[in-house]
Amino acid sequence: MSRRALATHLFTLLFLAAWSLAAWFSPAYQMPGPWAVLQGAWKFLATPNLLLQLGASLYHVAAAIVLSFVLGCALALIPYYFPVARIAVHRRFGAFLGSFPGVGWALLAGMWFGINSISVIFAISAVLLPFALVNLNSGLNNLDAELMEMGLSFTRSRARTLRRVILPLLYPYLFATLRLMFGVAWKVTLAAELFGGNSGLGYLINLARQDYDTVTIFVIIFFIIVFVYCAERFFFKPIQARFDAYAKI
Amino acid sequence: MLELRDVMVELGGQQIYDHLSFQVSRGEFVCLLGPSGCGKSTSLRVMGGLLPIAGGSVRIMDQSPADAWSKLAYVFQSPRLVSWRNALENVVLGMELRFGAGSAASRRDKAMELLSLVGLAADTHKYPSMLSGGERQRVAIARALAVDPEIIFMDEPFSALDPSTRRKMRTEIEQIWRHTGKTIVFVTHDVDEALQLADRIILLGRKPSSVQENLMLKASRPRDPGAAELAAHRARLLDTYASDEAVAET
Amino acid sequence: MLELRDVMVELGGQQIYDHLSFQVSRGEFVCLLGPSGCGKSTSLRVMGGLLPIAGGSVRIMDQSPADAWSKLAYVFQSPRLVSWRNALENVVLGMELRFGAGSAASRRDKAMELLSLVGLAADTHKYPSMLSGGERQRVAIARALAVDPEIIFMDEPFSALDPSTRRKMRTEIEQIWRHTGKTIVFVTHDVDEALQLADRIILLGRKPSSVQENLMLKASRPRDPGAAELAAHRARLLDTYASDEAVAET
Amino acid sequence: MPRSEPRAPGRGGRRDRAGRLLGELVVVAFLAIWWATARGLPSFVLPGPLAVAHRLLQLLGEREFLANALVSTVRVILSVLIACGLGGLLALAAHTNPAYDGIINERIKPFLNSFPSIGWAILASIWFPSGNFGVVFVQVAILTPFCLINIDQGFRAIDQELLEMGRSFTRSAPRIWLRIQLRLLMPFILSAIRISYGIAWKIALVSELLGAPNGLGYMMLQAQSTAEAVTFLAVCFSIVFIFVLGDRLVLVPLERKFPVSR
């Protein structure tokens, strides 16, 4: 085991110990310990209805990420190819989307789409989209001019330059955007479900709070952490490693 | 075939040319010489339509540069390889950009062939950050040759090569040119290189630049660098450089 | 003064040198020649401690490269200017890095002086993206000279310069060297350049590289390129290159 | 001195004007859709733009609103600065020592990134009395992973050739750090600030959940639970304005000052 791995695992143990200690000194309705949470998780997995709620949250997160990512890319490219739209897209649309509170969107979405998954997804996407827009825009602004000229010397086909030169130059930005959106999406989804949903993990948390059932809340948090960790470990990290490979001297 | 007439270029408020005019005929090998910063690279960019001009006209095979792009290829002064592809894939990239979708295998073969032509058969898997300066330059040359253009613009393509590799590359380029009848515009600082390769040498002066010399070289190929005619030309070119210098320093 | 003994370098699983050894004495002007990709740039990086070695030893003035850094300056093969500073500020950057806080005005004066020395007095305000290839290279030279190092490593510093500017730069460097007694290690592909400048020429062979030739040049300066001694050396060097080539192709 | 591209006066000017027009058109279109949706509905269901604008003006004259706005703004700015400092330090630590790299990139980062805001709110309510400290704590906890991710990305994108150039001139780490690394990181730090600034405003509501009974998030909650749709939307828009103000006055000039390339 390398020193790095050793340190990493040691840290994990230390963290668990600290948690247990903290739980020891607080009542269960404030902070349950790791063991109670693990037991709760096991019970959770055995309950189909709860799994269904987990599925609902996953669906909301995934749909919103895909939707806002695709829309954000498309929107960011518009002013790149048609500079006329710059003010409209960034100064007006982007700035407004970027700052209008998520709960505001939830209200408007409820008006426009009714009370269902679509409006939850809409509200989350509205929050996520500006992040995609801002990140991709900075990517597009920082394209290597020399390479762009190289591309131009070989072809005037915009599609080809986009696919072979611009997109690869943007990959790090796209990737960072995806990672960012993934983090924000969870937070927003939970909040949206907590305050306005009738399905999903946020809704479960809401119910658990009414019952002073802190264990369930921690179990849900635990599941989210496990899920995000897996995504990080098996999806984002390998891609990151590939980007790093050709940047090294 | 290729014509600049009274071209005017302004960059950052500075006039690079006020009235630059010259022509290149079909199948000609033209060498462009001139002091550093006089606008040689700029003139190549103008001919390929990569830089808008403030005045005058540029025609390529009776088309505007914006229409004639598919007949051209560049070897830029800095290699401009993309960091996320290795040497081989960088060469393939040029073909992908120019021709769109197509057989990957045959392109890799072609790229392989050109990379061994430039002496990099053993380094095809290396990413640009692992290549030496001269190796990067040679990948860029292979990339341009791979799209088989009618006109090639080369901007100091051999500047980072050692004499022996350089000699070999010169011979290769000369052969390609003789066998295919391509038109080549070649920027170099090496007067001997120009004398060996060129049908015609165009020497630019200081900014705002204009053509100082337009030398036709009639010596038969392969040329002997020691030949009397070439020696005379060399003396003349170096002379012009020097006088140019003198002007600049007064 | 500067000594490599049995240096071994591996990059990306490939052995660049197995046993490279040479020395440079104080105040010497050494030119490093060799085929493209043989490891000239690598050897400069090794001498400055920028690249760890896998075996052997490197000593600089009886210190390890990690301790002797303050006596060295580099002109890299690619100019490596920072995009957010203009030419003048790029030169100042070198001094800021080496000496830390200090009088800004006097540094700007010094930078100004060196930029005019390399012929860029009129372009000090330009950002790297606005400079021509040769201009960037000259900014990098000015940046290295500005910190007044005892040892200068120059990696093909004049490769993008026209003959006249190049001649001028050569003279400048030669003068600086003669007046200050600096030690210079100079990589070039131009045999004539090496012959004109060097006290000693070290010619490296193909990978895994070793020293092929170690020529002392005793001709007095300023040198006449036509002199018989130099012509003999030139013939010899080109010969070694060629034989090296032949070996590589078999 | 930023380089200003000389623009052909006639065409550029016209394009600018067309762009501005298109921009305003987007705003008008949004208002029109809103107006159309709200038409015919009682104002406590969905108020129209006019009613909201009116309420907004009214709010701007209210002491209590201004105090709440100030409190929220200060909290947001404080949290953003602390989070960026913390994220930067963590990213730096990860890049100096492989042992830290494991701990930070494989444990702390995914943990912070995934820990729900509501979890922080709960923990903070247990650990701290309700008040500014708790709110800032929650916001910092939420923002730090975003700063960490972004600045970490910056470290990975650093041009190694330039670093080597720096090392050839000095071995003083602080100098290389100040003159080269920091400048190369600047665009990433700025984007970290920008992103966390945006998130901070969006989650102000969640962090003010712990029961710090002031701030704009609290006002929104108040308006929401009393079904004051007009006030609710007016507060939403006031947040938009404060956000845009900070963006235009601070972030955009900063980004102009440190572009990635010229």
Add this chain to the structure above:
Amino acid sequence: QGAKKKISYAYLLDPAYDAVVWAINNGKVKSDLIDIEARSLAIPQLLQATASKQYDVIMTAVIGLPAAASRGLELRILNTALQQAKPGLGGGVWVKKDSPLQKPQDLKGKTLGSYSLRSTGYTQVRIALQKKYGLNTALEGGDFRQLQIPASNLPAALARGSIDAATLIHSQAYKAIQSGQYRTIAETARDNIEMFKVQFVSAVNVSYPEKLQADAQAYMEFIRMFKASVDYALSHRDEVFNAVAAKSGLDAKFFDWWFTNVANVPGDFRQEQAKSIDKFYELSAELGVLKKAVPVEPFLWDKLHIGA
């Protein structure tokens, strides 16, 4: 004597309740024993603050007491904070003016939206629908679909037709009446009073045993001041209601309507309220909202003076 003890009090974020504590906040009710620092919190905040013991006295839903106890969180009732008013208005099932729904039975197969399906208020609605109108109100597999929707979105959802009926409370119900766009198909609170002859209690003020133990005197004083504040509001209606109305942007008449028709704020604790809570727990257990019926007795502060 040193500084006065500070008692922090968190109450439900609602303009009507601002009127209740107005006298305390504005120095009309004073004490030389304690200072009350009253803060209004939204329901989620109240829940959280109850568990983390951030306030000395906190208003909490009646339905939450057994749940808290089962998790080990001990709460003790000090007094009644909200009780159904005699006329039993403001807790009905609302539909759009032109809705085909005429009576609760028409809800079969339709959708009813509520701000919180597990809340005390909604449980009371379900009790009436189940007991009086014979509807099966099970959350899963009942006669009609029940959706949880944030309070602020309810009128909009109703207007848009994504739900057929909704439970509107407090100021929302008042605005619905004022707008004339909505009507009720059942006044469930009135129905409950008719059926069970008790006025349900929906919220109580609670504290924690250890805090009460430490300074019983101070909490006695809190109860006195609270009661005094309610009395002040009811006897100085114009002064208090106008002040609160100006701040909240509501009509001052709303407060009159609310205190008369919707809710009582007793401020003390009486036998009759204990009975009403017991009844409510019993019915909730029947509906499955509580696991089992429990008496209110153990939740009462042992020093509490229980009125007749």
